[in-house]
Amino acid sequence: MKALVFKGSRNIVYDSFPDPTLEAASDILIAVKACSICGSDLHIYHGDRIGPHDYSKAMPAFCVGHETIGEVLEVGAAVKQHRVGDRVMVSPGVGCGHCPPCLRGQIAHCHQPRMAGAFGTHLGLNGGQADYFRVPHADLIARTIPDGVSNDQALLLTDALSTAYFGVKGAQLAPGEIAVVIGLGPVGLLAVECCYALGAERVYGIDPVAHRRDLAQALGAISLSPDEAMPIIKQQTQGLGADCVIEAVGLEATISQAFKLVRVGGRVSVLGIAQQGAVLPMAYVQMKNISLFTGVASVVNTWSELIPLLQQGRIKAGNMFSHRYSLADGAQAYAKFDARGDDTLKMMMIP
Template sequence: MKALVYEGPQAIRYRDVPDAMIGDDDSALVRVTSTGICGSDLHIYGGHGFSADLGFCVGHEAVGEVVEVGRAVSRFVVGQRVLVPASVGCGRCQSCATGVVAGCETGTTALTACYGLSSALPGAQAELLAVPRADGNLVALPDSISDDAAVVLADNAATAWYGARRARVAPGDTVTVVGLGPVGLLAIQSAFAMGASRVLGVDLLPERRTRAAAMGAEPIDSDDPKARIRELTNGKGTDVAIEAVGADATIKLATSAVRRAGRVGVIGVNQNTKYAFNMPLAQVKELEFTIGLCSVQYELPTLLRLTAAGRLRPEEVVSHRLGLSEGERAYEMFAGRTDGVSKIVLDPAA
């Protein structure tokens, strides 16, 4: 089969690899019809990935059709259209039974909790994807949800919703979203769906601010975004800040953007083990600070209903649709932030 393979920094290659195959009796094989490139894939592309492995299939967002199931799979059949959540659980423990696969109690390690981080669990940017514990790690897709929307729901939209939910966005709140890539744009949608009265959007790139404005946010175009946020909120700051980048500077901005007793939700991936959290500031301001990894399975029931009803529009963040064979160029484009790129969806058949 064809797949995108990590061969080193700035080296994602379109290659022939052995066909994915089902493993245990409770696994399934999915023919991928759409797959996405996520911001966290850029950690791998940049050489700052999650393992030292080379030569593995990348990607963790997929929509497709079931082509084979193990004899112990009971919830899915061949020919069924499915979404593959980015998060992976054992499907057997109490946490996984409730959808909180990030809290999996058995059988899941950091490198097998998500597709495409290492050779331990090959990724979704391929023609075929093997799904372990299929009954817990696949989600049936209704016809009302498009492939574009479903790919975004597989990680980006769920992560955005998770960040807004954990930061307890409430009706009437003002919210700052720091970072207006796909996850940040979806955090804007999530905040408004939860009842926010006002959302401020911070990003260095003008085209991203334009996208945020089209979703109803107020873009912050300033060399001093903290001062501008204070100016727009009568010196107080917003009720909530959602950080969707993962950089030290953007986390610092999020904690400074909120009012006293404000709430901060960090959903960007930060790999700095020596990050200096300003504990005195947090204590004096009585901040609530949340951070974590999203269990997509837990968020999806709500998000599928909201998407079907038109309350969320995940497909709006998709800016480019390319063939998987164009994956090398797609990564260059996404990493370079060229051509007004936001979300890239890849078609393995093209």
């Protein structure tokens, strides 16, 4: 098969790679119909560190990508929920379904954690930016795409939309409250939609890029640049600040801004992958009695609530894919995404 293969920092190439095969009775094999690039894929692309994994170090070549939808080609003998020909979406985090974290619904913290296309072949799971993709524990981490959910929406459900919803729920947003979203990339924009779907009275969106602020404004947000956010939000909340803030960047500066914008006793949800050396202003957090939520979404746990919201039109998740490429042009897609041009939001690739 052909796939996007990581061969070192800024060296993801479209290349031949061994076809995946069923390795366990709980596996399915899918033909990939669409895949996309996540912001966290750029950390791999840059040769950064994600948790214990340092992508600047030499490692075996592996297929990248963890946002994937496809059609089932083969089904393991123990699989009960899928049939050949089914259209499926796949969670990026792979859980065994039996260990204590999985049984608590914390699939992202499985005792045998694996993430498609993130850790390399030494953990035995290649990614979905490829012609074909092996899905382990398929009854747990893959779901038939339901009626009323488009391919674009299903692809967003594999990570970006689920992460946004996870963060908004973690912020404990209540109907009638005021929310702030910092960082208006795909996750931040989807968080704006989720805030309104869950009853926010007002949502502020903050980003330095005017095009992204325009997209947030089209979703109903009051869009602000980082420099003007503090005085305007303080003035419009009578000096109190927002009830909750969702941070979708991961930089120390934006995390610090989140704590400054939230009211006393408010909640901050940090979704951005925290960069090396990012420090929390703990004395400030403590003195304001701020509740902090952060973590990694167990994607499959969001689907039961998100799918009805999509089917009912309360969340539309539209216009998130600014560019569409052939998988053969995946190297160019990564370079374009990495350049972060004003018109760049999210990349879809089709094998």
